[in-house]
Amino acid sequence: MRVTVWNEFVHERRDEEVRKIYPQGIHAVLGDFLQKEGFSVRFALLEQPEHGLTEEVLAQTDVLIWWGHIAHQEVEDEVAERVTRRILSGMGFIALHASQKAKVFKRLMGTSCGLKWREAGEKERLWVVEPGHPICQGLPEHFELEQEEMYGEPFEIPPPESVVFLSWFPGGEVFRSGCTFTRGAGKIFYFQPGHETYPTYYHPVVQKVICNAVRWAAPSGGPAPTYGNHNPLERI
């Protein structure tokens, strides 16, 4: 399984508080536990030519993980379009935390993906609401992150095919924190935890969710579709 981890890699270099938690970048921590799980991992960064997402890299990617927050607008439209086309043709896509506002995710959803948010270091409790889903394999019924950014409903997305996790925050809000979609042949998972000032991606259950999601989102190997004018298979 070939995983590409894309990171805008801006906060970790600008902000001392973030650098203390992710000194090599959020992508390095994600890549570390994915490699330990046995996945083949490569990294792609905003600063690279074509943001590291050339046709060649995408052709060699089974699942793309995306972490973006403050630099969504710096992603070139041409690259966003290329990534979107590759997802439609079967590459899995995992959008983490604020990547709900990434160009690629918004194209796939067709909505604003707006939500409520608050940075108050409050606890988040995530409930598994679809225990039979492959992403929930081996998880506890619920788990807690000591500090996370609150994301609250309503979350302006099309109705997900599965709501895998539902989160509760002490301020009273709830949020659909794990949602799945299919677009074309591509499987998509949105997972909300992962604000850059908290050590979320070191949490073993969070790591398990992301590893499970990679396996779930991998291409199924189905036939490549053809479109347009079509000759009949039978005499008509």
Ligand code: ZN
């Ligand atoms: Zn955040």
